[in-house]
Amino acid sequence: QDRLSDVLDLPTLLSSAISSSSNTAASTTTTTNATLNYASALDLNAHIKRLHGLYPESPLISSVSLQAETAMQDMCSNLIASLRANNLKLASAMRTISWLRRVAPELDPVPANPTLSLGTREGALGALFLVCRLSNLEQMLSALSPLRDLADQETAKLRNGQAKAGKWEGGQQTERFLKRYIEIFREQSFAIVSMYRSIFPPASANPVSLDELKSLKGEKRQEDPLMPLPSALGTFPLKLVGMLEGTLRTYLPNVRDRSSRDSLLTQVLYCAGSLGRLGGDFSLMLAFLNEGEDESDEEDGEWVEVIKKHRVLAGRLESMVGAREG
Numbered sequence: 125q126d127r128l129s130d131v132l133d134l135p136t137l138l139s140s141a142i143s144s145s146s147n148t149a150a151s152t153t154t155t156t157n158a159t160l161n162y163a164s165a166l167d168l169n170a171h172i173k174r175l176h177g178l179y180p181e182s183p184l185i186s187s188v189s190l191q192a193e194t195a196m197q198d199m200c201s202n203l204i205a206s207l208r209a210n211n212l213k214l215a216s217a218m219r220t221i222s223w224l225r226r227v228a229p230e231l232d233p234v235p236a237n238p239t240l241s242l243g244t245r246e247g248a249l250g251a252l253f254l255v256c257r258l259s260n261l262e263q264m265l266s267a268l269s270p271l272r273d274l275a276d277q278e279t280a281k282l283r284n285g286q287a288k289a290g291k292w293e294g295g296q297q298t299e300r301f302l303k304r305y306i307e308i309f310r311e312q313s314f315a316i317v318s319m320y321r322s323i324f325p326p327a328s329a330n331p332v333s334l335d336e337l338k339s340l341k342g343e344k345r346q347e348d349p350l351m352p353l354p355s356a357l358g359t360f361p362l363k364l365v366g367m368l369e370g371t372l373r374t375y376l377p378n379v380r381d382r383s384s385r386d387s388l389l390t391q392v393l394y395c396a397g398s399l400g401r402l403g404g405d406f407s408l409m410l411a412f413l414n415e416g417e418d419e420s421d422e423e424d425g426e427w428v429e430v431i432k433k434h435r436v437l438a439g440r441l442e443s444m445v446g447a448r449e450g
Contacts, residue, residue: 131184134172135191141165142199162199162223169196200227207256210264214319221249221323246324251356253323257316258363264308271301278378298378302388305371310395313364317402320357361404368392369409376413 141161169192176189203220206212225232232247274297372392379385389410396407 128184131175131188134168134188135195138165138168138172138192138195139198141168142195142202159219165195165199166223166226168192196227200224203227204252204256207253208260208263210260212257212260212319214322217253217319218323221253224249224252246355250320250324253320254316254356254360257312257319258360261309261312261316264312265305268301268304268308271297271304274298275301275375275378279375282378295379295381295384298375299384299388302372302375302379303391306368306388306391306395309364309368310391310398313361313395313404314398314402316364317357317361317399317404320360321402324355324357326355361399361406364399365404365406365409368395368406369413372413 141164144161172189172192175185179185203224206220207217231249231252278295278298376385376388379388392410393407396405396409399405400407
């Protein structure tokens, strides 16, 4: 009877461990308790699976197993939600991905032939991670809606012809909005890509020896023809840059002051250089911001002057750092 009571208590213990883990992670900055509770939940679920394997015909064990599956789905949802949290650290993200590999193995299928697989093992977890972090970035940018509303008011004034040629004194609110937008974009885009590359490092493209190929020849394997999936990071920077480009195309024309525009474009160049350290430099995007607009030759070539100034400043900074290190 005691053993029967222990079996009946397993789903309750599992649900309690999962709920306490999510509450601890949401209410405190430390993740030690959440880590222990999630580990306990995984151990309990493994124990329930063993019982179900030993007694597959038992209605009681089957009922307990179904309740455990429901609880593990809740745990999976909690883990995915934690990937959307603000100030996500690399260690927490790596633990979460590790737990998801155990809770939802269908998101990370093991390749049938790992020897010949040259891609990184990320399955669908890589895309899931990027989608969650993109959602967090959009949430942070949406917090700038008060500044965006003021910038929209300046856009409306320009479109309604309230700004006469050469006498436009607006653009200050738009400049404030763009400065904050670019700063958040720079910090978060670099954090997302660098964290992704740490969690899902690219596989080393070691050549396969002839002996290994001979040993694999004729071996029958059930392999998905669509596997392995290409890295989700391949097209993600295009999405990020598209967000920034769309915002600049919409609001940058409001800023008519030359020094203010130069400051904003220089900030964009620093942002491009930051992402360029991870292989995503988009500084040439500035050359196409004025496409489709009636701009003078002076305004059309402003990005050239900004890039020249930026390179001069970067060269001076490198020389200063080199002299200090020397």
